[in-house]
Structures are given as structure tokens and as C-alpha cells.
Amino acid sequence: MDLDFFIGLFKIILINIVLSGDNAVVIALACRRLPIEQQRKAVFWGSFGAVALRVVLTFVAVELLQVPFLKIVGGLLLIYIAVNLLKGDEETDLKASATFLGAVRTIIIADLVMSLDNVVAVAGAAGNNILLIIVGLAISIPLIIWGSQLLMKLMNRFPIIVILGAALLGYTAGEMMVGDDAVAHWAEKVGWPAEIGFPVILAVLVVAIGEYLKKKYKEKTQETQE
16 A cells, blocks of 8 residues: 555545534434434434445446546536535434434435535545545544544534635545546646646635635625624
8 A cells, every 4th residue: 555545545534524524413313303222223224324325326436437527527516515615504404203214214315415425525536446445434434423423523613624624625626627538638748737736726716715605604694683
């Protein structure tokens, strides 16, 4: 294993942590009406099903991103996700379930919808390295499931974690876009300004735009309240 492998592994873990902060909220909302003795079982089986689907979708995404121009589309999607991450997402409207199977189903469906950004980001960060995907998901997913509440507190206390995560998504988006088969030959000719410079520029732009939109959103909210 070389340095690139561990850099990719770090990127996958950080992406999963930053983009999965809402998973704890989903689990808590879905299980809050269950008897205490059933809550842990619902969390386990719901998370297990969600993780299994996420792994499958990640491998599918890796294959799809080999199609020309899809990496560019995926990169644009990541930029949108990263900007929204900084701007702040709206609260999820999720109803609690009174039955064990209902709670498990809710966790799986909600996590699946919320994890589409993770899937694209992880696939982009890993490239074609299947081992990197397996190791990255194996480390980060248990961390997310069992430590998500702590992670959410840390992100609220240290906003720099979210900013770094958004910047990483912007950088990953740039890497995906210049790595697309449709423009890869051009990027190789240009050299480091395209292969490194472009991702760095996107990382900076994502943070700048996201922070600007967050500021405007707060100002609009304050005006509405007044």
C-alpha cells in the first residue's frame, strides 16, 4: 500500500463523516416510539440494511463513473452538495414508527436517500480502487452508526470540520471532472494546472459560495423574524 492509498482512505473517511451527520437524527426519529428493548434491534437491523445498500450502490457508482462525461456530471453534483453542506440543509420531515419493522424500513429508506451524496463522493475519491472502497467503508460506516451523535456535537462545536469537508468535496469534484475520459487527454497535456490547480480552485470556490449563501440565508431569516 502506497501513500496515495492512505490519502484516499483519509478522504473517504472524512467524506463519510461529514456527509453522514444527519444519520443519527434519522435513527432517533424513526425509533423514538418503539419500546426501549426494541430500539437497539431496530437501530442494528436498520443500519445493517442501509449499509448493505450503500456498499452495493457505491460499487455501481464506480462502474457508472467510467462512462464518458458522467464524472463531469458527478463532479457538478458534488459541488452542489458541498455548497448546500455549508449553506445548511433543511430539517428532514420524518415520521416515527410504532412497529419494529416499520422503524427498520424507515431507517433503510431514509438513509438510502440521504446517502446518495456519500455514494457519489466515495466513488469519486476512490477511483477504481475496490480495496480502498472496502477498507474505507469498513472503517467509516461503523464509526458513523455508533459515533454519529458525538460527531454531530463535534461538527457543531468545531465548524472548521464542516468547512474542510466541503472543501474536500470541491477538490474531489475537480479531480473527478479532469479525470473524465472526455477531457483526460487535455488535462494530461496541461499538466498540474489542470490536475491540481483546477481541484484547488473548486475547493476554494465551494467554501466561498457556501459561506456567502449561508450569510445571505441568515440575513433573510432574521429579516423574516423581525
